[in-house]
Amino acid sequence: MMMNRRLVGHMALALMAVTSLGLPLAASAADEAPDALIKRLSTDVLNTVKADKSIQGGDISKVIALVDKTVMPNVNFRRMTAAAVGPGWRQATPEQQKRLQDEFKILLVRTYAGALAQVGDQSIQVKPLRADPADKDVLVRTEIVGRGDPIQLDYRLEKTPGDGAGWKIYNLNVLGVWLVETYKGQFAQEINAKGVDGLIATLQARNKTNAGTKG
Numbered sequence: 001m002m003m004n005r006r007l008v009g010h011m012a013l014a015l016m017a018v019t020s021l022g023l024p025l026a027a028s029a030a031d032e033a034p035d036a037l038i039k040r041l042s043t044d045v046l047n048t049v050k051a052d053k054s055i056q057g058g059d060i061s062k063v064i065a066l067v068d069k070t071v072m073p074n075v076n077f078r079r080m081t082a083a084a085v086g087p088g089w090r091q092a093t094p095e096q097q098k099r100l101q102d103e104f105k106i107l108l109v110r111t112y113a114g115a116l117a118q119v120g121d122q123s124i125q126v127k128p129l130r131a132d133p134a135d136k137d138v139l140v141r142t143e144i145v146g147r148g149d150p151i152q153l154d155y156r157l158e159k160t161p162g163d164g165a166g167w168k169i170y171n172l173n174v175l176g177v178w179l180v181e182t183y184k185g186q187f188a189q190e191i192n193a194k195g196v197d198g199l200i201a202t203l204q205a206r207n208k209t210n211a212g213t214k215g
Contacts (some may be wrong), residue, residue: 009127025209034157035129038140041074060110060211074156076087077101083171084183088191088199094129096196103203104183110210124153132192135159138167 004054031039049055081101082089092100126143136159143150154173160166172179190199 015141027043032166033129034131034138034159035126035140037074037157037167038142038155039124042142043128046122046124055140062207062214065157076160076170077105078167079158079170080180083180085187085191085199086184088187088196090200093192096200099200100203103200103207107203110207116149125150 062147078097078101081097081104082200084104085092085100088102089097122144123146125143125145127143129138129140131138138157140157142153142155144153152173152175155169156171156173157167157169160168188198194201
């Protein structure tokens with residue numbers, strides 16, 4: 001049965017959420033080209049998910065634990081959250097910013113982890129990189145290829161200096177829609193109506209609903 005495009009889009013976001021599951025960071029990560037990084041991580045995560053029955057079964061606690069351990073070195077999640085929150089981010093205290101990041105991460109993982117169970121014979125094709133060697137911000141274009149039409153999945157990455165140097169993902173485009181922009185309007189409405197704490201409360205409530213709990 002052919003996967004519908006929305007489900008595959010959810011799966012693509014889930015793949016980003018669990019990028020490099022259980023994989024050690026390469027010693028030369030700082031020197032790895034952005035397209036090579038995406039190719040390696042995408043291929044490895046697909047293989048890992050296909051081999052892990054608990055992830056296929058939607059084991060949220062395991063997915064979250066793996067994200068905490070492995071995803072953060074490869075994603076600038078602070079920048080991603082700040083961009084999604086918009087101007088309200090600058091109004092937030094450091095504690096509020098931390099809570100926003102935590103709840104946003106849980107929202108993404110809980111929303112899309114179930115789609116990992118749908119991973120089948122898909123593979124990733126990385127398009128030729130259109131960037132100069134000196135560029136610090138690049139777009140890596142890929143497609144998920146399997147049953148049905150290819151699914152567009154593009155990554156925005158930035159080159160970071162210093163400790164942990166290397167390319168970091170900070171936005172994702174699924175089927176022509178950027179992840180950050182998907183949430184930006186929703187978050188702005190919440191902040192305008194209820195303030196930063198109101199947004200945090202809304203995210204907490206949504207996460208509880210996704211987890212199947214009340215209160």
